[in-house]
Amino acid sequence: MERHARIYIAGHRGMVGSAILRRLQAEGFDQLLTRRQAELDLTDQAAVHRFFQDHPIDHVVLAAARVGGIQANNTYPAEFIYQNLDRGQRDPCGL
Numbered sequence: 001m002e003r004h005a006r007i008y009i010a011g012h013r014g015m016v017g018s019a020i021l022r023r024l025q026a027e028g029f030d031q032l033l034t035r036r037q038a039e040l041d042l043t044d045q046a047a048v049h050r051f052f053q054d055h056p057i058d059h060v061v062l063a064a065a066r067v068g069g070i071q072a073n074n075t076y077p078a079e080f081i082y083q084n085l086d087r088g089q090r091d092p093c094g095l
Helices: 015-026 045-054 070-075 077-089
Strands: 007-010 059-062
Touching: 007 015, 070 077
Parallel strands: 007 059
Antiparallel strands: none
């Protein structure tokens, strides 16, 4: 990737996403775009589509996921897998 490529990092506040963000910053990437969940709900297809129309992006790093501890995963296993798979199905380009 070019150092000036526009890169959106979904999940930049999580363990994996924050490590990716730090690494890209350390490598000199200067067009990194992030949004908190309150700013962009990745399960809202219309919002995701609008976001990518408003912000031309060259690359997307999808590190966002719904996570919980052992109790949450045991209590809501279907919800976790559904929401995490749903995030990966959003087509930001509308193709």
